[in-house]
Amino acid sequence: xxxxxxTRQIWAAPIVLGIVSAIGLVSALLGxxxxxxxxxxxxxxxxxxxxxxxARAISHSPSL
Amino acid sequence: MVLTAESFxxxxxxxxxxxxxxxxxxxxLCLTGLPLIFRHELTFWLGDAIxxxxxxxxxxxxxxxxxxxxxxxxxxxxxxxxxxKDDDYPMWFVSLGDTPTARENSxxxxxxxxxxxxxxxxxxxxxxxxxxxxxHVEMFAGLWGTLxxxxxxxxxVASVVxxxxxxxxxxxxxxxxxxxxxxxxxxxxLDLHNLLGIVTVTWVLVVGVTGVINTLDRPLxxxxxxxxxxxxxxxxxxQPAPTKVVPVDEVIRTVETAAPDLAVRFITFPGTPFAGxxxxxxxxxxxxxxxxxxxxxxxVHAETAQVSDSRHLPWYLxxxxxxxxxxxxxxxxxPLQLLWLVLDLITIVVLISGLYLWWQKxxxxxxxxxxxxxxAAKSDYPLEPSAEAx
Numbered sequence: 262x263x264x265x266x267x268t269r270q271i272w273a274a275p276i277v278l279g280i281v282s283a284i285g286l287v288s289a290l291l292g293x294x295x296x297x298x299x300x301x302x303x304x305x306x307x308x309x310x311x312x313x314x315x316a317r318a319i320s321h322s323p324s325l
Numbered sequence: 326m327v328l329t330a331e332s333f334x335x336x337x338x339x340x341x342x343x344x345x346x347x348x349x350x351x352x353x354l355c356l357t358g359l360p361l362i363f364r365h366e367l368t369f370w371l372g373d374a375i376x377x378x379x380x381x382x383x384x385x386x387x388x389x390x391x392x393x394x395x396x397x398x399x400x401x402x403x404x405x406x407x408x409x410k411d412d413d414y415p416m417w418f419v420s421l422g423d424t425p426t427a428r429e430n431s432x433x434x435x436x437x438x439x440x441x442x443x444x445x446x447x448x449x450x451x452x453x454x455x456x457x458x459x460x461h462v463e464m465f466a467g468l469w470g471t472l473x474x475x476x477x478x479x480x481x482v483a484s485v486v487x488x489x490x491x492x493x494x495x496x497x498x499x500x501x502x503x504x505x506x507x508x509x510x511x512x513x514x515l516d517l518h519n520l521l522g523i524v525t526v527t528w529v530l531v532v533g534v535t536g537v538i539n540t541l542d543r544p545l546x547x548x549x550x551x552x553x554x555x556x557x558x559x560x561x562x563x564q565p566a567p568t569k570v571v572p573v574d575e576v577i578r579t580v581e582t583a584a585p586d587l588a589v590r591f592i593t594f595p596g597t598p599f600a601g602x603x604x605x606x607x608x609x610x611x612x613x614x615x616x617x618x619x620x621x622x623x624x625v626h627a628e629t630a631q632v633s634d635s636r637h638l639p640w641y642l643x644x645x646x647x648x649x650x651x652x653x654x655x656x657x658x659x660p661l662q663l664l665w666l667v668l669d670l671i672t673i674v675v676l677i678s679g680l681y682l683w684w685q686k687x688x689x690x691x692x693x694x695x696x697x698x699x700x701a702a703k704s705d706y707p708l709e710p711s712a713e714a715x
Contacts, residue, residue: 264498265497265498266496266497266498266499266500268493270500270501271492271493271496271497271501272493273501274501274502274524275492275501275523275524275526278523278524278527279526279527282525282527282528283527285664286527286528286531286651289614289656289657289658289661290614290615290618290647290650290651290656291614291615292613292614293614296614297657297658297660297661300657300661301657301660301661301664304528304661304664304668305664307524307525307528307668308664308667308668308671310502310520310524311520311521311524311671313502314502314503314504314520315504315517317502317504318503318504318506318513319506
């Protein structure tokens with residue numbers, strides 16, 4: 262944790278998740294069926310990132 | 326992106342104060358908005374409306390005028406204002422008012438589109454959905470309540486944008502997704518606040534901005550009524566009132582022939598502000614998820630059932646109509662509604678954790694926070710990220 266993160270390292274994940282979320286917002290407007298499914302998949306990305314981070318914090322953190 | 330200590334302090338204070346101003350209102354909006362994601366489903370679950378039967382033995386579509394007459398018979402003193410088609414079910418809503426120009430509805434009746442059978446009276450001015458919706462839209466304070474919530478929405482957008490700016494410096498020593506659980510409860514919540522906030526930021530900004538646009542619906546519709554609608558009605562301004570009014574079925578046949586690729590969404594009746602005394606105004610929608618949200622107004626003469634005029638919607642109403650699905654989350658089926666629910670819950674956690682973080686350290690300055698994030702520990706300007714990055 263002592264290593265400074267570069268701007269790229271800080272922003273890579275948020276930007277990718279932001280773009281994926283934007284795809285999720287727009288695709289369901291464009292059509293039904295496959296477009297809806299694309300939207301559902303896109304929106305699971307930010308939620309999956311949160312679950313991943315919480316799971317990692319629980320398993321890696323030393324007990325208090 | 327270069328952020329000096331001074332500009333970090335300014336952005337941090339912006340984030341703190343904009344958040345403090347809007348958080349309680351945003352919490353109210355998130356809590357009332359949560360059940361409203363399922364507004365259409367709730368309407369049926371609560372029994373406010375009943376679904377038309379799946380199969381009926383009607384040979385031809387029902388006479389629409391017959392159900393208009395039925396509605397008039399139920400409230401002879403009232404005027405029919407609108408006829409609206411349900412988006413999902415073969416169902417008409419007939420909205421009545423004390424007068425054709427009354428803003429408030431006096432009653433709404435639902436009918437089976439195939440048989441013309443009366444289904445149910447939809448509750449007006451009471452019921453759980455009405456309370457949730459009125460809180461969410463205007464806090465029972467009318468147009469000023471709506472505009473106030475719009476202003477709070479703008480403050481919220483400023484809070485989110487400043488939150489994005491201060492996220493970078495906070496993450497200088499932390500890999501993405503790190504949650505420092507072992508150090509202190511406050512630090513764990515700070516990391517969680519930053520993580521939940523940054524990964525949902527696109528959604529929150531879109532729902533926030535479209536919410537602000539939606540608060541302008543009444544002024545925008547009034548402006549349109551005063552300008553373009555008035556312009557469309559001007560040629561008939563000085564003509565005598567129509568001696569007979571054609572049944573609405575003829576109007577529907579006319580517009581469906583004139584615009585075969587569009588479908589009727591709702592019809593405003595003669596005498597209402599959007600139709601004028603001599604016409605019906607029919608609002609047509611497209612057939613795709615996108616164009617289904619947009620409306621094409623067609624002015625149909627009430628005596629002759631001829632199309633008098635048809636216009637494109639002005640850009641500001643197109644923006645309003647497109648901002649509705651993006652705010653409501655009702656355009657991608659039940660899974661999208663459930664995702665809206667989860668993202669709404671995450672936003673509630675971000676709001677409450679933000680309040681908690683402020684309460685815990687309300688006496689500490691931005692500088693203390695920098696120290697706590699260990700990120701200002703090194704002497705030379707740690708606030709300027711290295712030049713190699715974007």
